[in-house]
Amino acid sequence: MSAEIFEKLKIIPNCIYETIFTTYNTDFEPNAAPIGVSTPDMKKIIAKLYTSSQTYRNILEKKCAVINITNDLSLFYKTTIDKKSLDKETIFKKSKNVAAPILIPASTYIEANVESIQSIDKNRFKIIFRIVHAEIMDPCATPICRAPNLLLESIIHATRIEIYARNGEQKKAQQLINQVKKYREIINRIAKGTNYESLMNKTWKKVQQVQI
Numbered sequence: 001m002s003a004e005i006f007e008k009l010k011i012i013p014n015c016i017y018e019t020i021f022t023t024y025n026t027d028f029e030p031n032a033a034p035i036g037v038s039t040p041d042m043k044k045i046i047a048k049l050y051t052s053s054q055t056y057r058n059i060l061e062k063k064c065a066v067i068n069i070t071n072d073l074s075l076f077y078k079t080t081i082d083k084k085s086l087d088k089e090t091i092f093k094k095s096k097n098v099a100a101p102i103l104i105p106a107s108t109y110i111e112a113n114v115e116s117i118q119s120i121d122k123n124r125f126k127i128i129f130r131i132v133h134a135e136i137m138d139p140c141a142t143p144i145c146r147a148p149n150l151l152l153e154s155i156i157h158a159t160r161i162e163i164y165a166r167n168g169e170q171k172k173a174q175q176l177i178n179q180v181k182k183y184r185e186i187i188n189r190i191a192k193g194t195n196y197e198s199l200m201n202k203t204w205k206k207v208q209q210v211q212i
């Protein structure tokens with residue numbers, strides 16, 4: 001089932017996708033928080049969680065979560081920066097198969113159980129999930145990945161770097177080069193082995209060839 005769901009959502013292996021996890025607190029009050037996930041084997045879902053988060057504590061207790069896919073950025077804002085703005089009465093509903101709520105406005109709900117938990121360091125744990133049930137509410141919606149935006153930004157910068165260098169505006173050119181370097185570092189981490197990484201590396205090569 002997992003591979004089929006991932007294919008429908010156009011998910012590729014090793015890319016990190018930004019999702020919103022919904023879980024229950026000890027008293028069964030719903031909680032929501034954005035969490036990045038990946039699927040190296042196109043079967044299991046992997047998340048890396050800071051132990052300081054409520055989501056981590058809830059998953060440890062209930063051994064499950066709903067992984068909600070949405071590209072509505074207001075939901076990412078409301079579940080982090082302005083948590084008080086979430087109307088908990090209307091935005092959550094019970095899931096069918098796990099002890100975790102669903103985020104109603106999401107475009108896909110993935111109900112998942114914890115398969116294993118491994119320590120990364122003293123602040124972070126890697127959690128491997130097995131999909132129990134998934135519902136795609138909007139077949140056109142795909143999960144957010146930061147890589148395409150960072151790549152596009154880098155390509156735009158690359159065109160400006162050439163122009164600044166030609167016009168003798170070295171400081172501006174260097175600032176953009178530094179940004180592209182930073183974006184490349186992120187893409188190398190969040191989209192290993194993908195076409196985004198390969199195009200980013202080619203863009204970086206081109207940027208390095210500009211004489212400033």
Ligand SMILES: Cc1cc2nc3c(=O)[nH]c(=O)nc-3n(C[C@H](O)[C@H](O)[C@H](O)COP(=O)(O)O)c2cc1C
Pocket residue numbers: 018031032033034035036037047048049050051052053054055056076079080
């Ligand atoms: C797009 C995005 C992705 C995030 N990914 C992760 C992640 O993979 N792991 C993590 O522990 N925190 C991640 N965070 C941070 C948590 O969402 C944030 O700490 C949140 O406040 C935790 O809420 P909670 O304490 O209610 O669980 C991410 C935040 C954003 C905005």
